[in-house]
Amino acid sequence: MNEAKILVSDSWQDALIESLKNPEEAAAYLSAALESEDSDPQLIRAVIQDVINANIRKNNLSEAATQNPEKLNKMLSEIAGKEIYTLVCLLNSLGFSVQIQLVGCVRS
Numbered sequence: 717m718n719e720a721k722i723l724v725s726d727s728w729q730d731a732l733i734e735s736l737k738n739p740e741e742a743a744a745y746l747s748a749a750l751e752s753e754d755s756d757p758q759l760i761r762a763v764i765q766d767v768i769n770a771n772i773r774k775n776n777l778s779e780a781a782t783q784n785p786e787k788l789n790k791m792l793s794e795i796a797g798k799e800i801y802t803l804v805c806l807l808n809s810l811g812f813s814v815q816i817q818l819v820g821c822v823r824s
Contacts, residue, residue, distance in 0.1 A: 736770035
């Protein structure tokens with residue numbers, strides 16, 4: 717009987733960050749967080765941080781994102797996602813949705 721070899725990551729977080737290096741995967745991950753029925757305010761903060769970490773690992777942060785990482789972390793800490801989910805819920809109640817799209821300036 718042949719034994720199947722399975723690649724195992726050091727952790728699920730490493731595997732997640734690795735997958736988020738793909739812009740399409742990152743966009744889907746962000747979209748899923750915004751569509752979550754749980755609406756945990758910490759969720760969107762963690763998801764954004766995961767996407768940032770993936771871009772740091774592939775050395776693909778924009779100049780604006782690399783200039784003020786402390787400012788970004790402070791902003792994410794302060795809003796904790798509550799305002800984002802409030803906006804998403806308001807727009808949904810008006811018949812609109814928020815979508816995450818890749819823009820032309822994304823580097824691969």
